[in-house]
Amino acid sequence: MKIAILGMGSVGRGLLEMIDGKELGLMVTGIADSKSALMDPDGIHIEEVLMAKRERGYCGDKSLSAADVVERCDYDVLVEVTPTDADSGEPATGFMKTAIGRGKHVVTSNKGPIALHFSTLQSLARKHGVVIRYEATVGGAIPVMHTLEHGLAGNRVLAVYGILNGTSNFILTRMAAEGLTYEQALLEAREMGYAEADPTYDVKGIDAAIKLVILSNTIWKRNVKLSDVTITGIDMLTNDALRLAEDQHCTIRLIAEAIPEKGILRVAPRILPRTHPLVVENTLNAITIDTDMAGEITLIGKGAGSRETASACIGDLLFIKDSHARGN
């Protein structure tokens, strides 16, 4: 199956390394980064491109762009792994629409387009007889979408609860374990490379809320928006508050929660017993799905990282390869 990859950040590079190192039956025919692109209908030599990117900072031909790959390249699936723009979802959404219009499947790790334009993209894909898959957008390596779609098929999902942001979970873990202040724990998260220079999205609960929107729309198809989520971040938390919780064998975690029957859609720090299955340490993510038949199912795993995100994308790609793609 032929794939074209947009984005050569840590996710794109991780994906290329895994595809190169494993026998997955995937052939890369197009690659684009923010400055350049390259195409080869017979398959790109991945190692050379990774080396070029490492040495000169761009992957291919500067006279070509991502748009050229999307519009002209010969591929079965467009893999969109550029950074998230949570305000407009562009240019990724435009690229996806173009690919779908050409009858190509889409796999993405990009939260912006899925959170903002889910129903538009889904109905467009349906119209063109292709699928759009986005396992990597929520919970990193955790196969939550596959679990919902296949493992829990036939169940009615009553609620989802989750720790969907590794950075804030790391900060809370460190505040509880070492008695650090919020500022100290944030600094440590930055030093470890877990927090961005501007940590707003993570610590204010916005990233978790975007993922909650994606989960909710996948499960209940009610077309909720980020503005429907009640959001409280962790940036006001004191280490005293964590100690008061720990005194009672509890702790505090940033929990994203959706219970449509009660009209609840929120992200907020919450008190949980230390033994609660959602209390995971450091940058781990955890998701509990409450269903009518299976009861509660909790998935725990790495919420970010290059190989971990590649795992989610490859799961989507191989699903498409097995069940949808024509002329493998």
Next chain:
Amino acid sequence: MKLEMKDSPGQLVAALKPISEVGGNIIAVIHQRDEKAEGDVLGVQIVLELQEQRLGELLSLIKSQGVNVLRLGKERLLYKQTMIMIGHIMHTDLGDTVDRIDCTGFAEVTELTMVMPAINEPSSARLVIKAVNKADMEQALGILRGVAKEKNLLIIEPLEATG
């Protein structure tokens, strides 16, 4: 509510049956032979939930079965939730914050542990609220959320509060 009774064959069943007849909910039955007791005396403690106005009816039903009620303890506020509050808790009139819950009559702040690190820095407090039942707890939480919004305090609720 706790009951203790003397034992003779069939009395445990006789004592439990009236509870469901008056719409009570048995939470626990603790059945232990009292070592100090002589003969076939059996102490049984029953923890149950019951509307207060039906208590008299229950007691007379139990007595009519020939069971003696030795002790009766009442706990009106059965639902307990712990939450944490962060902000300028003292300077936004802590007395008033607690009062708004207490004055409802169906919920009370029964414990408050507070840490005040330094002047002008936000304090943190752990509150235990007790309420008559789950619905009243939800209502008390609603009041507290409103107060927190008004006074710019952050409330951290337990996950079970809504789940």
